[in-house]
Amino acid sequence: MRHLxxxxxxxxxxxxxxxxxxSDTAANAAMLKAIEARQxxxxxxxxNLGQLGAMAKGExxxxxxxxxxxxxxxxxxxxxxxxxxxxxxxxIDSLGKDVTTALPAIWQSGSDVxxxxxxxxxxxxxxQTAAGESLEALQGAIGAVGASCGGCHKVYRQSDS
Amino acid sequence: xxxxxxxxxxxxxxxxxxxxxxxxxxxxxEAALADLVGDxxxxxxxxxxxxxxxxxxxxxxRGDDKLVLVGGMRFASPFGTxxxxxxxxxxxxxxxxxxxxxxxxxxxxxxxxxGQHYYPAFPYGxxxxxxxxxxxxxxxxxxxxxxQTLPASETPSQPHEVGFPFxxxxxxxxxxxxxxxxxxxxxxxxxxxxxxxxxxxxEALGHCGECHTPRNPVGAPINAQWLxxxxxxxxxxxxxxxxxxxxxxxxxxYYLETGFTPDFDSxxxxxAAVVENLAKLPTSDRAAIAAYLAALx
Numbered sequence: 062m063r064h065l066x067x068x069x070x071x072x073x074x075x076x077x078x079x080x081x082x083x084s085d086t087a088a089n090a091a092m093l094k095a096i097e098a099r100q101x102x103x104x105x106x107x108x109n110l111g112q113l114g115a116m117a118k119g120e121x122x123x124x125x126x127x128x129x130x131x132x133x134x135x136x137x138x139x140x141x142x143x144x145x146x147x148x149x150x151x152x153i154d155s156l157g158k159d160v161t162t163a164l165p166a167i168w169q170s171g172s173d174v175x176x177x178x179x180x181x182x183x184x185x186x187x188x189q190t191a192a193g194e195s196l197e198a199l200q201g202a203i204g205a206v207g208a209s210c211g212g213c214h215k216v217y218r219q220s221d222s
Numbered sequence: 223x224x225x226x227x228x229x230x231x232x233x234x235x236x237x238x239x240x241x242x243x244x245x246x247x248x249x250x251x252e253a254a255l256a257d258l259v260g261d262x263x264x265x266x267x268x269x270x271x272x273x274x275x276x277x278x279x280x281x282x283x284r285g286d287d288k289l290v291l292v293g294g295m296r297f298a299s300p301f302g303t304x305x306x307x308x309x310x311x312x313x314x315x316x317x318x319x320x321x322x323x324x325x326x327x328x329x330x331x332x333x334x335x336x337g338q339h340y341y342p343a344f345p346y347g348x349x350x351x352x353x354x355x356x357x358x359x360x361x362x363x364x365x366x367x368x369x370q371t372l373p374a375s376e377t378p379s380q381p382h383e384v385g386f387p388f389x390x391x392x393x394x395x396x397x398x399x400x401x402x403x404x405x406x407x408x409x410x411x412x413x414x415x416x417x418x419x420x421x422x423x424x425e426a427l428g429h430c431g432e433c434h435t436p437r438n439p440v441g442a443p444i445n446a447q448w449l450x451x452x453x454x455x456x457x458x459x460x461x462x463x464x465x466x467x468x469x470x471x472x473x474x475x476y477y478l479e480t481g482f483t484p485d486f487d488s489x490x491x492x493x494a495a496v497v498e499n500l501a502k503l504p505t506s507d508r509a510a511i512a513a514y515l516a517a518l519x
Contacts, residue, residue, distance in 0.1 A: 118472060
């Protein structure tokens with residue numbers, strides 16, 4: 062027990078010391094957590110889109126129940142409040158491309174990132190209606206979802222790197 | 223001494239004349255498109271495949287505004303910043319007064335109606351391969367007919383922000399002569415019609431190599447590294463290689479339709495605009511592009 066506690070205590074001490082020494086570190090760590098969280102949200106988008114896309118592409122048999130579930134998840138994801146996971150300054154210029162590819166334009170004046178999010182919500186809602194209906198309806202709805210992803214990535218994400 | 227001066231002057235004069243000759247702009251014979259009647263509906267497909275609106279629409283244009291080809295988008299490069307001109311149907315500020323031949327000379331040779339060289343930010347180095355396909359000139363006539371139907375804008379074009387020596391347009395004639403290759407790049411035999419269509423879409427109309435092929439220090443494409451990926455001319459990020467994708471043809475075609483990669487990430491940057499265009503083409507065209515890319519050695 063003793064040899065477990067000590068290093069932990071040490072770590073805590075070191076952590077608190079660096080926090081005092083450099084007050085940026087805590088803010089930075091909070092920012093990194095926010096970035097991790099939004100990247101996880103993006104992965105959930107990709108996973109659920111993957112189910113719908115595999116059916117649309119004919120790589121997986123169409124299943125109305127599975128399609129509805131994936132589309133429902135997508136719609137819910139698009140309705141999460143993003144304010145806390147997109148703090149100002151959590152961009153590629155401040156933190157580097159290994160941490161995030163989000164462009165500072167997201168937070169600058171003239172940003173229409175809210176409209177981009179609304180476009181995604183709209184496309185995801187349409188998909189939610191279509192996915193359980195038929196394969197053709199699903200295939201018809203997925204283009205708009207892709208266009209809304211691309212609409213935001215086109216202007217607010219550094220492409221490749 | 224005097225004789226030497228005379229000789230030297232003569233040599234300089236001959237070299238100057240030769241450079242002037244070699245840098246002269248190329249153009250089609252006046253009658254080349256005379257018999258062709260443009261079909262505007264067919265031209266719309268050419269317009270999307272060639273990606274005209276992606277560079278010539280207003281920077282923030284959405285939806286139908288993308289058909290107002292007012293220009294103004296800025297393209298940073300190591301040579302300066304190029305600003306897309308107005309190519310709307312306005313006869314004064316746009317190209318509404320152009321004949322089919324004027325459009326063809328611009329797209330194939332980078333030659334303006336008054337015989338000036340265009341900068342190769344305008345991808346005539348790719349469009350020139352339209353000549354190699356039987357329907358290529360018909361496609362130009364169709365595109366001309368379609369562009370005449372688009373709205374006019376009276377916004378004047380802005381001058382490019384390019385410094386010396388690149389601001390001497392005549393010099394582009396020599397650049398074109400040395401660096402432009404108007405034959406197909408892909409060396410493998412393409413027997414099937416879809417593969418040939420794919421090559422036409424990738425190498426000519428879609429001008430994929432303009433971004434995906436690296437350039438030499440004076441901005442000419444290095445075709446020995448065809449579609450091998452390149453630095454982004456804006457200075458940020460890299461443009462990926464597409465000559466050795468480990469995606470299936472179906473994956474590629476689906477990406478070009480929806481922007482979704484096989485992992486369901488989505489296209490970003492300028493590629494998102496390319497996907498918007500390609501999504502408007504028939505399924506067979508996206509499949510043809512995928513077949514071509516998959517067939518690259």
